[in-house]
Amino acid sequence: MLQGWIQIALTLLIVVVITPFFGRYIVRVFQEQRTILDPILNPVERLLYSLVGVRTKENMTGWQYARAILYSNIVMGLLIVFIIASQGWLPLNPAGVPAPTWDTTLHTAISFITNTNQQHYSGETYLSYASQMWGLGYLMFTSAATGIAVGIAFIRGLTGRPLGNFYVDLIRAITRVLLPISVVGAIALMAAGIPETLADPLVVRTLEDPGISQAIARGPVAHFEIIKELGENGGGFFAINSAHPFENPNGLTNLIQLVAILSIPTSLIYAYGIYTNNIKQAWLVYSIPFAILVALIIVTAIAEYNGNPAVNALLGVDRATNLEGKEVRFGWVQSVLYAVITTATMCGAVNSLHDSFMPNGGFSTLSNLFLQIVFGGQGTGTAYLFAYLLLAVFVTGLMVGRTPEFLGRKIEKREVVLASFLILLVHPIAILIPGAIALAFPDQLAGISNPGFHGLSQVIYEYASAAANNGSGFEGLGDSQPSQIAIASGATPTATALWWNLSTCFSMLAGRYVPIVSLLLLADSMSRKQPVPKTTGTLRTDTGLFTGVTIGVILILGALEFFPVLALGPIAEAFQIAKG
């Protein structure tokens, strides 16, 4: 047990140590200060800008920034739909995989364009290398960069600067942050044993019976893997994601992945500290998601370590670690760490089956998805966190007898409309409403494999994962259409899969674009305000007291609305199991 805690502590320590360095680097990139790669990249960028016709010095308003995101995302989405739909004719398809059904194609495109990477398919049997690399791999960069751009634009606006230019931010996020680290990371992962090849699946004879042959799927995995984690994408090359030995062969690759997942959202909070010249506040804000993360890791870890009492009774032992759905090479510690971090950050990659965790695990992962700020999505999570800070200022700031203000900017009706709407309202709409519809028709629509409290968790998890743009699955739902090969050999597309594909599209789109537009408008309206000088009568937001107040506001406003769902899902299940 102790060794487990040490593993957890060390992993988190590495993340904390990296934060200031990476945070400073990110600020340099977006302040357009000199960075190490300038000599190579500046000419490339200039060429790109002049080709596309971007006037780089032009700042955008919130609405212009949002429109640029929406238009470019629509174009990219259509491109990917085209690539996947025509993968049968496109090159790099050694296995000759035909295009998946139309609803799977649509769902996959939307899932990757929104940085969700929810997968209702198995990469190895549904998609060609071309679709994976040109389609999904491309979106993994752009959707992550879009998120970073939103996060940076939000911080700029909050601190009274112009929001910047989306196209410049997008390109710099890719060329200066995502791409260089991906190149280095991919090489490291290859060195650690992850394949990177365009060769056909390998056909081998099994050890049990040399008469039987088996096709081992492989492909250009290593480069896919690093951006999957770094960009908080989470879409696996293979169906079982980072539990697959080709995606995550050993402890080292697991550690690299965990650190990669956390590095950008943690650093963005530090970047805020540099922008405001208030590193102390950055660390205080940092401590909010960090404390929640640690608490949820502990809650989950204890239950996994102690195992299922029913199983324990069967085995006749006091305690046996719950290893159902886990890779033994990772054990309970790395599985718990991965599960909590991947849901906290909206990465969504998995190295174990969340469905098989004890109810505590369901509680933690669901809570992460509901809160969305436990470091949260790429860029957007940071922006959410500060939007919560604004709400905390608004609710409690009145109690010092002034119109609430954050960084000297008054929070008025417009800001409250945007902040409360995007934080408080969109999430329940995108999760609870489709969830309630699915649960009203459990057999016709949901196709739940495990009825009862657990089934409720499965359904709510799927929508929470979609709305939070996480993409991981609790699994156990009839959400996958058969592949075209299977259909050709007699399988029929199902209504449940159609329902899941379409309804999660709604949740993903609502959970991505409504908040992004609101966040940008919010940042815009904050940046236009005349700042009020600080006095002793001003509410200070860089104190431990206010940080504590913010945690309270996050838990009451952000989590309490999901308490009934948690009560009927993982909590009821926990009591059920405890009763035996």
Add this chain to the structure above:
Amino acid sequence: MSSKSDSRPYRVPSGSRDTRRHTPKVNMSGLYQRAVKEAFVKLDPRVQVRNPVMSVVWVGTVITFLLTIDPNLFGTVQADINQQRLLNGLITFILLFTIVFANFAEAVAEGRGKAQADALRSTRTDTIARKLLPDGSIQEINSTELRRGDQVKVIAGDMIPADGEVTAGIGSVDESAITGESAPVLKQPGTDIASSVTGGTRLLSDELTVRITADPGQGFIDRMISLVEGAERTKTPNEIALTVLLAVLTLVFLIVVATMPSLTGYIAGFLSTAIGEQAAADLRNGASVAIMISLLVALIPTTIGGLLSAIGIAGMDRVAQFNVIATSGRAVEACGDINTLVLDKTGTITLGNRLAAEFIPVNGHSLEEVAQVALNASVFDETPEGRSIVALAERSGATVSFDPKLAEGVEFSARTRMSGTDLDGQEIRKGAVDAIKGFVRSRSGSAGASRGGHVPNTLDQAYEQVSRLGGTPLAVCQNDDIYGVIYLKDTVKPGLRERFDQLRRMGVRTIMLTGDNRITASVIAQEAGVDDFIAEATPEDKIDVIRSEQAQGKLVAMTGDGTNDAPALAQANVGLAMNSGTQAAKEAANMVDLDSDPTKLIDLITIGKQLLITRGALTTFSVANDIAKYFAIIPTIFAAAGIGVLNIMGLKSANSAIISALIYNALIILVLIPLALRGVQFRPLTADQLLRRNILIYGFGGVIAPFIAIKLIDVILPFS
């Protein structure tokens, strides 16, 4: 400010502020009976629809009422129908009272406002006005028929029919009806301050011709009446923002509750096979429409939603009790945000009247000579300063040795900054030291005096000596001979230092404006404890100070009374005009103080802050309550799902938990009405201290209080 405006006869009422309040005149009898009646009248859906939180409760009440009549309205209920009817009836009853209590809070606040308004209104009974027609004849008409621009004649004993400005005549007016000050005030035309009259006050002597400046129903008092009555109350910006947040929270919980039956229905389907039909039925009952409505009402922020408007009206009412007329709620709210207070020295920081304390001879003159010349210069000066100089000179042995009828008074003007007497070709002057210097130099040699036009060094010494004491030096001269300096002593109002300290802790900076020289100003500034001062200030400086502060994003408050203050009053975020001031000043300001006490601005800041704190505290309390309500209701109504262990309060049953939570929810509104009306007690602390204190009381208190209260109600209730 020139020295003239410094010498304005501010009336500073004596006694502590409490004793000067108007409250005794306000008739509060029958207030609560009327409010109870009003609380039921306000159940009208057209009234409720204005409040998003309470209108949800209203719709819920109607639905539970229908469910009381027919419990099977939304599908067959599996429980005993009569029991169900009883439960639904109880829920309906409590929900109804939740709304009634909220209405009651608003009605009491409005009732108090109305009482306040009636007291104000009683001053404006219809009177007969003598309207002057263009041909000079007089027509007697009702005062309500008067229009802006009309001229009326007012004769001793008459009520002044409407707000206006004196254009002719001179007379003393009893303004006690609005200010509570019994001493009559002299009114005459042209004199900036003394020319404006307020409708409802009574002329005691002589005759005045008054030009009406406000249409009936448009005067300050009328505006105040409509504000405190709440009839014309428009929501303030902060109130609107808060309403938005409350509406969003309501909508969130509406979604939570509306989706719940589907979730429980699914679980019930599972329970019926896994455990048994009874458990499934229990769970379905737990998510019945009536219980879901109860859960919704318990979770939405009814406490703050119900009290929000009462808090706003009570804030206006508190302003009225301070005898200040605010023209908008926005102005009152802005008071809490003030960063900078721009204050005139005279009348605000120092007592209105500077009194002559000492004569300092220069140029080799004796004390008696100075006293005599000072007396001669001040014979026609009717200001308190002038009279104090006369009194001091007479104490020093000087007498008026000439016939005042032969002499001619020279009025003070802002240009010359001198006043005095012309007597037998002798020009006797007193005034600001540099003005007298200039005067003497200009007369140099013309009168042929021996020391002609000589400005002695001792003058500057005397000037500095007086300035360093914080006094105002006035030089006196006869023709080109400077006799000496009069030391006018300024007294800083007692207790001001502490108040400025408090303001500083609240983050409010004070800037003192004065026409005095730098040295005098700095001494007074230090004595009073203001943060900054501007000496030798002109009225234009006032507006410049305000503009430059505003350019830094600060909100500025100031007081003023003169016509030349009007632009600055309009520019300031909070402009408080003195009732004794000119009509122009009052029009430009967004508040008028009937007592003409400029220090009241400090109280207004407190009221503004109190208003915001009360809103924030009750919002925090209301939202924090949700934790306990969740823990009371969810585990009990979903006990069939095996989560009864979460019933940490050990409530008796689902029905008892629901009813207890709802009773608490309704009663807490009633309990908090006094707090909403009185406002959270304000202490002049720094923001951090205030936050810590209020979070402790209303945040943690809001988490814990309902746990205790709901448990208590559950114990008392005869439910099983």
